[in-house]
Amino acid sequence: MYQAESQEKKTENTPTLSVCDVLRDNTNEVIMKIESLLPSYIESFADLQAEYLRIARDFFGTCYIAEKELLDKMGVDQKAIEGFDKYLRVFTKSAISDIDMVNNFQKMVVNNTMSAMKTYDDYVKLMLSSYAKMLEYTSALIPKRA
Numbered sequence: 001m002y003q004a005e006s007q008e009k010k011t012e013n014t015p016t017l018s019v020c021d022v023l024r025d026n027t028n029e030v031i032m033k034i035e036s037l038l039p040s041y042i043e044s045f046a047d048l049q050a051e052y053l054r055i056a057r058d059f060f061g062t063c064y065i066a067e068k069e070l071l072d073k074m075g076v077d078q079k080a081i082e083g084f085d086k087y088l089r090v091f092t093k094s095a096i097s098d099i100d101m102v103n104n105f106q107k108m109v110v111n112n113t114m115s116a117m118k119t120y121d122d123y124v125k126l127m128l129s130s131y132a133k134m135l136e137y138t139s140a141l142i143p144k145r146a
Helices: 002-013 019-074 078-141
Strands: none
Touching: none
16 A cells, blocks of 8 residues: 555656657757767868878878989989979869869758758748647647546
8 A cells, every 4th residue: 555655646746748758858869969979070080081181191202202312313304394293283283173173062062951951941840830720729629637
């Protein structure tokens, strides 16, 4: 008998949960976890790119030291080196142009995605408003419990 009274007192003191409370709280917990990981995610990719570029610089730096001595001893014609420089400058400008193009494309994708998300959000708000009105109407038809 004492256990039944204890259970009743616990039930009286415990706030009533709704399905909406449970869904909201658990959804918010998942969203907060994802938000907390975003800086780490971005930092990881920045670190990855920085390491890739460091390796590329080291590679060309090492080749520069080894090849400079050899090529200097060979006495390569200065006009040939200038022609090679012009060729590589065209290639470099093309690579930089491609990088800028990809960067602009990524910005456009983000802007279009944000625009689509805003349109979706506006639509959801409109639908939720209609849904709330329907729930209000339905709730008015249901008699209150005694």
